Amino acid sequence: MAKPLSYPDAVHLLRRAAARGRAEEARRLSELGLEAAVDSLLQDPTPAPAFKTEVSSSERGEQQRQLTQLWLTHWLNTPTPAAERLVLFWHGHFTSEFRETMGAQGSDVWAQFATFRTQGYGPLGELLKAVAHNPMMLLYLNNAESRKEHPNENWARELMELYTLGPGFYSEKDVQESARAFTGWTVRLPSGKGGKMRDPNEAFEFFFRKNWHDTGSKSFLGQPVESGDEVLEILTRHPQTYAFIGRKLLAYYLDPQPPAPLVSEGAKVLQSSGTREFLRWLFTHPEFYAPAHRASIVKSPLEYVVGLLYAAGQTRPLIGKDDGKASGRLLGLLATMGQVPFDPPTVKGWDGGMSWLAESPLLARLNLVAALAGQEPSLNLEVFMDGATGPLSLVKPEAQLL
Amino acid sequence: MDRRDFIKKSLLTLALGQAAPSLLSRTALAAQSREKILVVVNLFGGNDQLNTLIPFRNDLYYRNRPSIAISREQVLDLGQNGARLGLHPQLRPLMAMWDAGELALIPQVGYPNPNRSHFISTSIWHTADPTRRERTGWLGRWGDGQDDPFCDTFIGGATPQALQGHERSAPAVSSVDGFTLRMPKPLEAALEAEMHTQRQGQAEEVRQAMLSLRGALDKIGQIRTYSTKAQYPNHPFGKNLADVARMIAGGLGSSVYYTTVGGWDTHAAQLPRQGELLGYLSQALSAFRADMKAIGRDKDVLILAFSEFGRRVQENASHGTDHGKGGLMLVLGGGIKGGMYGGEPNLEDLDDGDLRYQTDFRNVYSAALGWIQADAKQVLGQEFKPLGVV
Structure with a gap:
């Protein structure tokens, strides 16, 4: 028999999952019962409309206003608003700053958001791989300029410090060695028209520039590696990646101070089954509905x-x-x-x-x-x-x- | 001090203020007027030192910057003690201060292992920790030990790291005139009632935040009747400094005021952009000091301006300059020891194309902390000899 979902619990679930809702939607979720309600919230995301601008590549401020309109309009109207709250989570985790990334256009920003949307529910390793190949990210953290003669450590450092392990689980040497492994991971425009010729509607694509890549052997977290892909694989296998991101997800969806047993349980779910199953586990967990965790998060x-x-x-x-x-x-x-x-x-x-x-x-x-x-x-x-x-x-x- | 104490304190201040307004507020003003004030201006983006404090007697400068150098005849010569350097023409309002010994110029300020990232370098300046382990700000750590929620004030939207401590952070007021509650009477009455209904958990924390907002609204509301006499440039920085002047004149009582002015990241078309900003900067500083003189506080106020780094010596292909290392700091005020704190930059001995840093910014912070009677060693974590500006 399906587990019931009371109306107040449905309100809590909808608010937390989607940050958007009205009474009739909560009532409908309540009628569905717990599992079906969670299923309906965690449906595959509806794609967002394309970004298409009339302004020039130098008018980045206007592009940002257009992007904001595009995203918030989508969040207000989409039948899958839970996916958009998750996009915001990934945006705040795998950060890129448009303002700081002078080489990027609105189309690059929007392509990164599409990655968060389409891969946000999936296995973390897949999302990580997509982010590491994402042109906006490569530009933002300067890996696009990283070549064997001068490896840029910006991406390699943040990859570990902020995106996967958290401080304390790697050494400076790991930063330097993995930076070498990512040399040559850069971007290019399919049309080849950059600079003043740049069409703001044409996004960059990933490009591996072989002659920029350091092919020497490297050691990363005690293991021999050659390529950036191998670095990502090691991070994807590392339990700390799931403990770190799982805790952050719980702080975002459950409570700013999530209980420790839930953090370790959640890390296992996240590692074995991906983000959608993690959220399904959380939203069907009795602890999620405990009074102590209600209204415990400040809205952004x-x-x-x-x-x-x-x-x-x-x-x-x-x-x-x-x-x-x-x-x-x-x-x-x-x-x-x-x-x-x-x-x-x-x-x-x-x-x-x-x-x-x-x-x-x-x-x-x-x-x-x-x-x-x-x-x-x-x-x-x-x-x-x-x-x-x-x-x-x-x-x-x-x-x-x- | 946590939010709750803060509220108790501001409510107390309010209650006392209502009981005996004139006497108390006059006493408070008198007590406060003896105290020194530090005004920090963060020039965000990396101001180019070489086009601000110009080595106009050095041909190498002109060779490195064929399209963006400031021509010799335009440079404001600093004379004898100016180490063969001169100021950008837009800084003319600062020349009288230089002549009066009320402007200190500190070239090539930086820190060991310079970082060219805006974010990282800004964070290093804000935390005063080049090893990047510290999360709190230098003034935030000082504020932790203060008793007054308004011991420091940020003029802007979100309090920067420099003003974030372990216990508290400075109140953020984006503008004196804009800092008003704009809602219809019934909503305002409802808000008042809700603020006095105690809650539990997170909602109680929000209520406390509302009460501290309310305290700040009252405090800033009293400031609003003060107007400035001097003419400030029509630019956000001018408006911010005018607000600082009003806060000081109105007796807000902060020892530290902090504000940010952006736009210094001149990768392209540097000449007009930087010139315009330097013009706003010098006009606003000059107006601010005129206002301080008018209320008899000029000798109590030290102004410190910094940028997260200077810029590359050689111009780039877009008539701009890229991120560099050592940058220029300015210290101004009626009570400081002006002059040149450092020598002409060596343009032949560069660090990967950048000026080498000469003075650690923490030596300047140490002097600024001494100005407000703070324990510089405690705030900075180790002893830094204060630069002789105070």
Whole structure:
């Protein structure tokens, strides 16, 4: 017999999985029962629309505004919103900063997001491989310029420090040796038209430049390797990769301080079965519904904005007047709140937690409430927050929590 | 101090303020006026030292920069003690300060094993730890030991690492005029009621954050009636410095104000971009000091400007310069010892195309910490001889 899913549990599940929802959706999930509800949330992601811009390759600010519109519109409308919250997780984990990556165009950013979307649920090793070959990443962490004469250690270092093992599980020597293994992993444009000729709609592709590659033998984490692929394989087999990322996933989906037994159990699930099965395990776990973990996570600005607009029945990420400045206003608001999409503040991603609620960012969140004036009739806050009784509830502390 | 103590304290301040407004606030102002103030300006992006403090008597400079050098006749000659260097013409407002001994120029400031990444180098400057082990900021660690939630203030959106401690971080106020609650009365009344309803767990932490926002709104609200007298350039940096002046004039009471101005990453078309920014910088600094003089605080305020690195000596193919190493620091104020702290850069002995660093930035931090009576050794983790600017 199917396990039941109470309405309050369905609200919690939907809010955590998708950061977006309305009462009728939670009711439908509740009717499905636990397993089927989780299945329906973890469906294969609906592809996002393509990025196509009319502006030139030098107008990167405008491209970023267009990308923001594209992504948030998709998040507001997609039948698979849980995939988009997971895209945000990978974006904050396998970080790339558009602002810092001068060689990249909007199409490169959007191609990286497509990787997060299509491979985000799959085996971690596959996602890691895709990220390591991703042109946006290769440009961002300078591996695209890395050649045997001057190996660039930026990617190799962050790969271990931030993306897989975490500090303390490798040596400086491992950084240097793996940097040599990744030399020659670079990018190229299929048309060959770069620089001022660059079409912002044409994305880079991965290219292995053989004569830049250091073919000598290297030692990585005590094992002999030659290629970057072998480095990735070692990291993919390493249990610490799953403990590190699994803990981060639990902090994102369950509680900023996940219980240790769940962290070790989760790491095993993640290693054996991939991210979708990890989430299925978590969402069907009794601990997920324990009172201690409810409303324990501070919404990020993107989750706050998407959740609020969706609760107001909006299908476009529009704040205030629908004029020529609307997309700039949205990005400005997100900047004040501390989360500009496609531009994490550093390679470490967003710190999150209570740092989202420093004075000016919190003020921006509260002032946003007033921008919803006139939309009260369509406002449905049941999934957005606990304890909502009407529009005035938006000033409750609970509105900031996931 | 955690958020809860912070709130108790700010509520107490508020309550006392209401009980005996004029006397208390006047006493507070008087007590505070004896204290020194540090204003830190982060020029984010890597300001090019060689086109700011120009070796205009050196032919090598002109040979390395055929299209972006500042011509000899445009350079502002610093004279006798200027180590054969001169300032960018857009820095003319600083010349009077130089002549009065109120401007210190510190060329080629850096740290061992320089890093050319904006992020890493900025983080090194913010944490004051070139080994990259430290996560807290130098001023954040100082703030941990302070009793006042407004001991430091960041003028901007999100408090940078420099101001993040283990226990607390500086309040972030993006602008004095913009820092207002804009909601209809019923919502505002509801917010007030919610803020006074205690909660549990994470929701209680959010409520505490709301209360500290409310404390900051009240404090900044009092500042809003103060206006500046001097003319600031119409640029975010001018606006930020004008806000610092208002905060000081209004008696906010911070010992440290911190702000950031970006745009210095001049990989292409450097001449017009850097010139414009230097113009805003010098006009804003000059206006700020005029305001400090007007309220009798000029001798109490030390301004420190830094960038995460300088730039490559040789210009690149796009009439710009790439990331380099040692960069220029400026220290200004009515109470400092101006002058040149370092010599003319050696353009023949470069470090992979960059100026070699000459002065460790922590020697300058040590002086700045001494200015606000902080324990520099404790904050920096080891002894750094303070540069003689104070």
